[in-house]
Amino acid sequence: MSKNSKDIESFSNNVKPTSRRDFFKKTAVYSAGLVATSSVLSPAKAIASDDTAIINEVEWGTKLGDKVTKFPYGVPSPYEHNNVRRNDPLLSSGDEYATVSMCLIHESEGIITPNGLFFTRDHGGTAHVDPEQFRLMIHGKVKKDIVLTLDQLKRYPSVTRTYFIECPANGSTDWRAPQYNNLQFLKGMMSSAEWTGVLLKTILDDIGLEDDAVWMLAEGSDNAGNPRTIPVEKALDDIMIVWGQNGEALRPEQGYPVRLVVPGWEGNLNTKWLKRLEFSDKPWHSKEETSKYTMLQKSGKAIRYFWVNEVNSVITSPCPEKPWTDLKKGDLVEIEGLAWSGHGTIKHVDITLDGGDNWIEASLKGLVLPKSWTRFSYIMKWDGKPLLLSSRAVDDIDNVQPTIDQETSAVGVESVYHRNANVTWEVTGKGEVYNVHIRKHHA
Numbered sequence: 182m183s184k185n186s187k188d189i190e191s192f193s194n195n196v197k198p199t200s201r202r203d204f205f206k207k208t209a210v211y212s213a214g215l216v217a218t219s220s221v222l223s224p225a226k227a228i229a230s231d232d233t234a235i236i237n238e239v240e241w242g243t244k245l246g247d248k249v250t251k252f253p254y255g256v257p258s259p260y261e262h263n264n265v266r267r268n269d270p271l272l273s274s275g276d277e278y279a280t281v282s283m284c285l286i287h288e289s290e291g292i293i294t295p296n297g298l299f300f301t302r303d304h305g306g307t308a309h310v311d312p313e314q315f316r317l318m319i320h321g322k323v324k325k326d327i328v329l330t331l332d333q334l335k336r337y338p339s340v341t342r343t344y345f346i347e348c349p350a351n352g353s354t355d356w357r358a359p360q361y362n363n364l365q366f367l368k369g370m371m372s373s374a375e376w377t378g379v380l381l382k383t384i385l386d387d388i389g390l391e392d393d394a395v396w397m398l399a400e401g402s403d404n405a406g407n408p409r410t411i412p413v414e415k416a417l418d419d420i421m422i423v424w425g426q427n428g429e430a431l432r433p434e435q436g437y438p439v440r441l442v443v444p445g446w447e448g449n450l451n452t453k454w455l456k457r458l459e460f461s462d463k464p465w466h467s468k469e470e471t472s473k474y475t476m477l478q479k480s481g482k483a484i485r486y487f488w489v490n491e492v493n494s495v496i497t498s499p500c501p502e503k504p505w506t507d508l509k510k511g512d513l514v515e516i517e518g519l520a521w522s523g524h525g526t527i528k529h530v531d532i533t534l535d536g537g538d539n540w541i542e543a544s545l546k547g548l549v550l551p552k553s554w555t556r557f558s559y560i561m562k563w564d565g566k567p568l569l570l571s572s573r574a575v576d577d578i579d580n581v582q583p584t585i586d587q588e589t590s591a592v593g594v595e596s597v598y599h600r601n602a603n604v605t606w607e608v609t610g611k612g613e614v615y616n617v618h619i620r621k622h623h624a
């Protein structure tokens with residue numbers, strides 16, 4: 182014990198000016214004078230007598246823990262029981278086979294969703310496909326039809342890439358007015374993972390495409406099949422046939438053993454439990470026709486093909502489920518959120534505290550990858566005054582996330598899909614957070 186405390190002492194003597202000080206100095210710069218010199222998280226405040234008891238008499242210090250071998254496959258701490266997917270009964274109308282179980286994105290750390298929490302959207306329930314029974318047929322306008330077993334598929338050179346998947350219906354409940362004081366149901370139809378598989382292009386280069394192949398139909402082996410058609414250019418660009426998700430096999434809910442990943446494009450194209458890819462010179466104008474995810478516009482005309490999930494962002498902390506009710510006036514606080522664009526990489530994100538009159542640049546945290554969740558952050562001192570808090574993302578082809586006015590004046594409010602207008606949180610003086618719509622045209 183004494184040796185340890187010595188070590189710690191000499192260690193701390195060698196540390197340069199405390200990093201905490203540096204942190205506060207930097208913060209002051211970020212938030213342009215908003216931060217005074219108070220030590221908000223001062224350690225003195227934390228060491229109350231209760232805490233001393235907790236540290237000295239910690240329960241687990243007096244008994245053995247679980248056997249190391251207890252969980253061949255680990256499970257989260259029971260204290261994390263709130264961090265689970267949830268189904269909104271309003272959307273499922275009682276049917277739990279054709280519905281969506283949404284991700285608690287404000288509990289997400291970093292830019293990867295743990296596999297057990299990845300949002301799940303099925304149309305005919307979750308299939309459990311035996312990998313021995315798995316076959317992938319690639320046929321139609323290809324030079325050589327093939328049927329692959331899982332082993333044969335995995336023999337192709339693999340790549341590992343991080344992409345979000347977002348159902349184009351994400352945020353759909355808010356077209357007319359705010360429906361939820363709840364981020365999980367407002368924006369939880371998306372998640373992000375590191376996918377491992379083969380680029381479809383690698384296989385197509387191997388077997389050869391006919392010159393007149395312009396469409397690809399992807400079909401799954403579940404009850405719904407989820408047939409979807411996708412232009413061949415996308416297939417030859419970055420579509421992956423994946424079997425790996427965050428370091429392990431795909432989960433059944435994500436299409437085990439193999440699914441399609443169509444980076445940045447609407448979630449429904451990412452066919453799970455993949456069994457068949459057919460190439461054709463025409464789109465399927467039959468019952469297999471897939472372009473039913475249209476965008477109905479104000480004019481009454483629909484945009485037929487709208488595949489890309491446009492540039493988007495949302496503040497995840499605070500949010501209605503993660504309010505500032507514990508904050509005191511003058512506390513330092515980090516505003517965090519997620520930005521993403523199906524077109525490419527997030528270039529920057531701005532934050533507004535006043536409903537869009539003034540915008541301040543946030544910093545991007547961690548990895549900034551194409552077609553991937555990008556975490557942004559802004560550190561400030563909250564003066565206890567009400568805020569209208571929102572974020573606005575810009576991607577690398579300079580698409581700017583629209584305001585509600587800009588979006589609805591372009592496409593109206595009849596559509597279900599591709600909502601990407603700013604989400605605004607009203608933060609009250611008590612720190613409660615509400616989903617509100619700001620209807621003015623921002624500069």
Ligand SMILES: Nc1nc2c(c(=O)[nH]1)N[C@H]1C(S)=C(S)[C@@H](COP(=O)(O)O)O[C@H]1N2
Nearest residue numbers: 300301302303304348401407448449452453
């Ligand atoms: N075979 C099959 N693939 C499917 C679906 C389905 O019901 N069956 N649902 C689609 C829809 S609408 C979406 S949004 C994504 C969701 O992927 P996830 O469940 O892995 O989040 O899967 C797509 N792929």
Ligand SMILES: [Mo]
Nearest residue numbers: 302348448449
């Ligand atoms: Mo979807």
